[in-house]
Amino acid sequence: MTDTVQFIADALETLGPKVVVTEPREIEPWVTDWRGRVHGASPAILAPASTNEVVSIVKLAAKHGVPLVPQGGNTGMAAGATPPADGSAVLLSLRRMRQVRSISADNRLAVAEAGVILADLHARAHDLGMRFPLTLGSRGSCTIGGLTSTNAGGTQVLKFGTMRALVAGVEAVLPDGNVHSGLGGLKKDNRGYNLDQLLIGAEGTLGIVTAVALRLVPAVADRAVAWAGVDSPARALDLLRFLEARTTAVEGFELVPEDSLQLVLKHIPDTRAPLAGSHCWHVLIEATTADGSHDIAAEIERLLAAALQQGLIGDAVIAANEAQAEAFWKIRDTISEAERVDGQTLAHDISVPVADMPRFLTDAAAEVERAFPGVIASGFGHLGDGNIHFHVRAASHAASDWYDREGAAITRMVDDLVTAAGGSISAEHGIGQLKRAELERLAPPGRIHALRAIKHALDPLGIMNPGKLVP
Numbered sequence: 001m002t003d004t005v006q007f008i009a010d011a012l013e014t015l016g017p018k019v020v021v022t023e024p025r026e027i028e029p030w031v032t033d034w035r036g037r038v039h040g041a042s043p044a045i046l047a048p049a050s051t052n053e054v055v056s057i058v059k060l061a062a063k064h065g066v067p068l069v070p071q072g073g074n075t076g077m078a079a080g081a082t083p084p085a086d087g088s089a090v091l092l093s094l095r096r097m098r099q100v101r102s103i104s105a106d107n108r109l110a111v112a113e114a115g116v117i118l119a120d121l122h123a124r125a126h127d128l129g130m131r132f133p134l135t136l137g138s139r140g141s142c143t144i145g146g147l148t149s150t151n152a153g154g155t156q157v158l159k160f161g162t163m164r165a166l167v168a169g170v171e172a173v174l175p176d177g178n179v180h181s182g183l184g185g186l187k188k189d190n191r192g193y194n195l196d197q198l199l200i201g202a203e204g205t206l207g208i209v210t211a212v213a214l215r216l217v218p219a220v221a222d223r224a225v226a227w228a229g230v231d232s233p234a235r236a237l238d239l240l241r242f243l244e245a246r247t248t249a250v251e252g253f254e255l256v257p258e259d260s261l262q263l264v265l266k267h268i269p270d271t272r273a274p275l276a277g278s279h280c281w282h283v284l285i286e287a288t289t290a291d292g293s294h295d296i297a298a299e300i301e302r303l304l305a306a307a308l309q310q311g312l313i314g315d316a317v318i319a320a321n322e323a324q325a326e327a328f329w330k331i332r333d334t335i336s337e338a339e340r341v342d343g344q345t346l347a348h349d350i351s352v353p354v355a356d357m358p359r360f361l362t363d364a365a366a367e368v369e370r371a372f373p374g375v376i377a378s379g380f381g382h383l384g385d386g387n388i389h390f391h392v393r394a395a396s397h398a399a400s401d402w403y404d405r406e407g408a409a410i411t412r413m414v415d416d417l418v419t420a421a422g423g424s425i426s427a428e429h430g431i432g433q434l435k436r437a438e439l440e441r442l443a444p445p446g447r448i449h450a451l452r453a454i455k456h457a458l459d460p461l462g463i464m465n466p467g468k469l470v471p
């Protein structure tokens with residue numbers, strides 16, 4: 001018997017058939033990445049229901065030298081949860097670990113197991129008059145373990161930060177089978193290296209996250225969602241600074257080019273332009289208050305009127321009700337979907353220093369369009385975080401193999417431009433297996449050396465998600 005076969009047999013004997021799934025039909029939906037681009041294979045899915053069961057699995061994997069690929073909702077954008085195609089690794093799904101172990105408005109903390117779906121945590125916090133403020137388009141499928149392991153961002157980072165800022169502690173099974181228990185939720189703790197922070201964004205390469213202590217904030221009492229038309233990304237950033245100087249209520253500020261708006265209107269049913277006239281760029285603004293007596297809509301309306309008077313914006317409208325607010329967000333959330341329907345698109349999740357983003361966006365788009373005639377390059381998303389989804393769309397006459405033929409060269413160019421601008425080739429989606437070669441090509445040698453040294457020190461047998469993140 002090969003080590004993998006023996007490992008699965010031992011796991012089956014120790015943990016039983018509920019934990020060890022070998023039926024190919026049950027495995028098949030989980031071995032391809034969310035975008036459907038990377039196909040892997042796994043001889044089994046291990047689905048533990050407790051930290052102790054994860055410990056048993058990790059110890060057996062270490063004994064047999066079998067790599068584990070942790071997986072939550074499989075919504076990651078870098079194929080980090082996709083096993084290698086040769087079937088040499090085994091999927092470890094955390095989806096049965098879905099208890100919220102504790103949740104307290106007094107402590108402003110929830111302790112959620114790795115498999116808890118983000119939307120479920122939102123609902124649990126809401127029931128207590130509280131809120132877990134991180135949110136993103138995949139909230140109905142992604143898990144706390146996956147969000148932690150990718151250091152996910154989303155649309156409210158401007159005010160609340162990424163997972164790094166919202167995680168108060170992590171429980172994880174380390175590659176040697178020891179459990180790191182950091183769930184105490186201590187505000188201050190200076191006992192040396194911060195293992196919790198090391199595990200956040202580690203993409204499963206340093207251990208299996210089994211539970212996470214998460215910071216809560218008071219629930220939203222009211223929100224104002226507005227749409228504004230602006231001349232340029234630079235004007236959009238001016239508007240954000242204008243608002244920030246006058247209110248602390250803004251927590252979402254998303255940039256949308258006219259071209260993306262038109263694609264959504266063309267391909268997504270039940271969408272309509274929020275403003276009557278035509279504008280080169282748009283911003284979606286969300287402001288919230290936890291104070292029920294605060295008229296947030298009136299405050300934002302007053303500020304947008306002042307911005308209009310100063311010539312910062314061409315026009316603006318505030319959603320009259322929740323349905324209209326959701327309709328505004330639908331435009332933002334379906335840009336990628338509309339692009340997919342329209343044709344082939346190459347996505348880059350990049351960041352540069354915030355103040356440099358407007359110029360970067362305009363210059364990089366012009367340079368890519370010059371170098372690859374016919375393509376359309378543009379960006380949308382989290383302008384206030386200096387994070388844009390820089391997408392390059394194929395020319396309308398492009399051959400069906402455009403992505404395979406030109407994709408790598410375009411991505412190289414975008415990544416070079418981002419690096420020259422002092423930015424990051426992965427702002428929030430992680431490295432996974434899709435960006436590993438580019439990380440190795442572009443990261444300073446000191447960074448690569450440190451990544452490899454940390455990986456080797458904690459996982460000398462290389463059983464934690466090999467082939468991901470660390471070049």
Ligand SMILES: Cc1cc2nc3c(=O)[nH]c(=O)nc-3n(C[C@H](O)[C@H](O)[C@H](O)COP(=O)(O)OP(=O)(O)OC[C@H]3O[C@@H](n4cnc5c(N)ncnc54)[C@H](O)[C@@H]3O)c2cc1C
Nearest residue numbers: 072073074075076080137143145146147149153154204209
């Ligand atoms: C429609 C849509 C919108 C999105 N919007 C955003 C966005 O705005 N911002 C953003 O940051 N991301 C976004 N994403 C990406 C994605 O939702 C996040 O990367 C999410 O954090 C992944 O969670 P998951 O549970 O699906 O993890 P998976 O995809 O299953 O795994 C992701 C990585 O984490 C590892 N992992 C998973 N669970 C564990 C664990 N318990 N222990 C150790 N390692 C683990 C995996 O091995 C893999 O490397 C979006 C995705 C979709 C589909």
